[in-house]
Amino acid sequence: MAKTAKTASTPGRRFMKLAGMTASIASKTVSNSIKNLTADEEQKNASRSKLFQDIGLQIADTLGEMKGAVMKVGQIASQYKDIFPPEVARAISKLQRQAPAMPFSEIKAQVEKELGKPILSIFKSFDETPFAAASIGQVHKAVLPDGQQVVVKVQYPGIDEACESDLKQVRLALRLMGVLKVDRKLQERLFKEIQESLDNELNYQIEAQNLAVARAFHEKLDSKIVIPKVFPEYSSRHVLTLSLEPGESIETASAWPLEVRNALGRRLFRAMGQEIFYLKRFHCDPHPGNFAFREDGTVIIYDFGGVKTLSSEIVHHFKQLIHASRERNVTEIEDQLDALHAMAEKGKFPAGLYQQWLEVLMRPLTTHYDFAENSAHHDGVELVKASLKYWDVFKPSPDTLMVNRTVSGHYWNMIHLKVHDDLSDVFEELVPPRSA
Structure with missing residues (x-):
């Protein structure tokens, strides 16, 4: 056979x-x-x-x-x-x-191996057809013996054994x-971070910890930020059982009334900023599929396999960079970029271009901005043409890559939600302006 x-x-x-x-x-x-x-x-x-x-x-x-x-x-x-x-x-x-789904026989064997019992003595029922499949595992709906509806993330057998050689x-x-x-030294730092990110994603016990921390953090601040609950007795390094938290996709939410979309956008923006600047541990996979929405303004956040922890020093430099950007202080901007290891040569990028970029980049955060119109992106594309010959002044930095990816990813989520709002009050709440 x-x-x-x-x-x-x-x-x-x-x-x-x-x-x-x-x-x-x-x-x-x-x-x-x-x-x-x-x-x-x-x-x-x-x-x-x-x-x-x-x-x-x-x-x-x-x-x-x-x-x-x-x-x-x-x-x-x-x-x-x-x-x-x-x-x-x-x-x-x-x-x-x-990715395409794996046969249920292999998923069943993995669950039984990890949790130590036949699958139907662990769960009251377990859907054989997954409703999500990705590169390292897939997700099935199930019901616990007490009737609680859950989702079960099951890691594909053997995935974690070869990661180091694959990355090399x-x-x-x-x-x-x-x-x-x-350069080679920066490559070492970048690939070390990629290896750590991969190791963390492959360990569902780490994801369970990330979920618990985020859930405890957000429930004190906003009951409408929903993080799935972990069921430790039905989880292991390669199996993760979570409460079922239904919501609508970003495509569905984009058709809701403007006041609902704005409420969702503000909640998403505030939650991201609170994680970066206060928790200093943030969900760094802004893919739209990792979020769901409800018409009462609730935002549900899934998949905490990708979480980045920031040092107090790095957060301090980001705050100072924001202050300098508000004040259009190019010298301090370069000092902070240099401190974040994102600057190759200070003083080589024209001051006039800095000012144009600052207007474009700060526009969505400081004005009544129509994300669907997306003027900052369109103007930024034009600015790139004038800036390309100076681009080697900047360099990718392990300190900034995941923050940049998260912020830019959520900018596109706001575009999908068609937010049209003034977010300056939330921006100032997250990073209050410097005292005069």
């Missing part, structure tokens, strides 16, 4: 597939260099862009086929897209789409391409 293909292939097969990808990338890169020996600058740039497109697609296709740990590595890499050329970032970003292979492939836009 034919066996169903396993999500995590054997270490040998996985290694050979990744090694084949790496060898192919090395060959393409060398061939491109030889071909361009006599090319002019314009031809070299066009050829390099085409090479990056081809290689980016190859990485995405290879990791996508393999699913499991390597696909998760690709997804995390795509979250750090600031360190890649746009051609590569676009290709690997498709790895964030949902992906990193080697990217280095052979020569596409990492940062």
Whole structure:
């Protein structure tokens, strides 16, 4: 009888597939260099862009086929897209789409192995069809013996065993391409952070802790921020059982009345800021699928596998950066960016461009802003053209990458919700202006 293909292939097969990808990338890169020996600058740039497109697609296709740990590595890499050329970032970003489901027989075996009993002696009922599937696991609805409706996240068998070698292979492939836009020391810091992020996502006990902390934090501040409750006796390192917290998708919520959409937007913005500036631990996966909404203004936050902890020092620098931006103080802005390891060369970016960027970036936070119109983004695209030749003044920083990703991701969530509001009061509540 034919066996169903396993999500995590054997270490040998996985290694050979990744090694084949790496060898192919090395060959393409060398061939491109030889071909361009006599090319002019314009031809070299066009050829390099085409090479990056081809290689980016190859990485995405290879990791996508393999699913499991390597696909998760690709997804995390795509979250750090600031360190890649746009051609590569676009290709690997498709790895964030949902993966096909795993056969229920394997899910059942994993649950029984982790929780130590037959599945129907643990749960009153357990839906065989998942309602969500991703790269490292899938989610099933179930009912506890006392009638409580729950969702059960089940990690695919074998996913966590090969992550370190998978990450090394992906990193080697990217280095052979020569596409990492940062020096070796910064690469070490970035990939260490990616490894830690991956380790945390693969450990559902850490996610359970993250959920408990966030739930305790938010329930004191706002009863309409809902975080699922963990059921520890039905959970383990690879199985996580949570209360079922239903809500509507962002697409459905976008059709609700403006006052409801504005209430949701304000609540989402406030919750994000409270986590960053006060809790100093924040949910850093702003994908719209990780949020649900109710017409009474409730926001439900799912999936706390990705949580970033900030030091008091880093939070202090972010606050000072906001103060300097409000005051349009370019010198202090550069000092704070430098303290956050995001500045390569101070004093090299034109002051006039700084002022234009500040107006664009602060507009959604300080004016009555129509997110659906999205004027800041459109004006920012125009500013990029004038700024490109100075772009190497800035550099990606492990201190700022996840904050930037979270803030920009929620900006797009506000666009999806079609928020049209003045958020300046919430902004000042989160980071009060400096005293005169």
